[in-house]
Amino acid sequence: MSEPLLRLAAVERRYKSEAGELPVLRGADLTLAAGEIVALVAPSGTGKSTLLHLAGLLEKPDGGEVFVGGKGAGTLSDDARTGIRRTTIGFVYQFHHLLPEFTAEENIALPQMAAGVSRRDANARAHELLAAFGLTGRETHRPGKLSGGEQQRVAIARALANRPRILLADEPTGNLDVGTSDRVFAELLEQVRGHGVAALVATHNPDLARRMDRIVTLQDGRIIPA
Numbered sequence: 001m002s003e004p005l006l007r008l009a010a011v012e013r014r015y016k017s018e019a020g021e022l023p024v025l026r027g028a029d030l031t032l033a034a035g036e037i038v039a040l041v042a043p044s045g046t047g048k049s050t051l052l053h054l055a056g057l058l059e060k061p062d063g064g065e066v067f068v069g070g071k072g073a074g075t076l077s078d079d080a081r082t083g084i085r086r087t088t089i090g091f092v093y094q095f096h097h098l099l100p101e102f103t104a105e106e107n108i109a110l111p112q113m114a115a116g117v118s119r120r121d122a123n124a125r126a127h128e129l130l131a132a133f134g135l136t137g138r139e140t141h142r143p144g145k146l147s148g149g150e151q152q153r154v155a156i157a158r159a160l161a162n163r164p165r166i167l168l169a170d171e172p173t174g175n176l177d178v179g180t181s182d183r184v185f186a187e188l189l190e191q192v193r194g195h196g197v198a199a200l201v202a203t204h205n206p207d208l209a210r211r212m213d214r215i216v217t218l219q220d221g222r223i224i225p226a
């Protein structure tokens with residue numbers, strides 16, 4: 001079998017608290033194959049965001065290892081980790097985190113330019129993505145002039161801008177009303193499936209989870225099938 005695109009092996013993470021150390025992840029194992037879409041459904045506070053941060057190389061585990069494309073991230077320099085984040089991994093959060101002073105198009109173009117794409121090509125890709133998310137005509141709107149659903153669509157488009165092979169999403173539609181959440185999530189899945197992107201999506205919504213290929217949960221700091 002080929003090496004999974006993303007692998008968490010016996011990953012541990014502890015936080016210091018006033019009461020001592022809080023072990024959140026205690027040997028979590030998870031693999032994500034190329035193009036696979038996995039739902040992470042677990043109660044609040046069990047470590048979903050922590051796991052996504054480790055998978056996305058935003059934090060380092062206290063034990064175990066994260067492998068991206070078969071390569072262990074533990075020994076990589078900060079620059080190498082940043083490079084992988086820029087080119088291979090896209091993130092979507094519950095709240096859009098768009099830059100308020102930039103337009104929808106600029107928000108999608110900027111991460112591409114940070115990865116070395118020319119402004120012209122970055123803008124062309126931003127237009128293409130905005131069209132795919134039904135946002136043609138909204139290119140020059142700043143986030144404050146967009147609805148919640150539109151803001152989240154732009155955030156998803158931004159996450160896909162550099163053609164990542166992995167999308168990590170933390171409650172990507174958790175801030176939207178039920179109907180909008182349903183539509184935006186369907187669009188996210190369509191884009192992800194259409195481009196063979198692997199995705200790990202934390203959600204509290206069982207209806208959304210059922211639309212993915214596989215559901216896992218966190219129990220006592222470990223990943224188990226749901």
Ligand SMILES: Nc1ncnc2c1ncn2[C@@H]1O[C@H](COP(=O)(O)OP(=O)(O)OP(=O)(O)O)[C@@H](O)[C@H]1O
Pocket residue numbers: 015016024042043044045046047048049050051
């Ligand atoms: N930087 C931090 N410092 C200290 N404790 C933290 C930190 N980040 C998370 N925690 C604690 O670790 C535990 C897991 O947090 P995490 O945000 O990963 O859970 P979650 O499953 O994503 O929760 P939710 O569904 O509510 O977003 C919680 O008890 C939280 O308080």
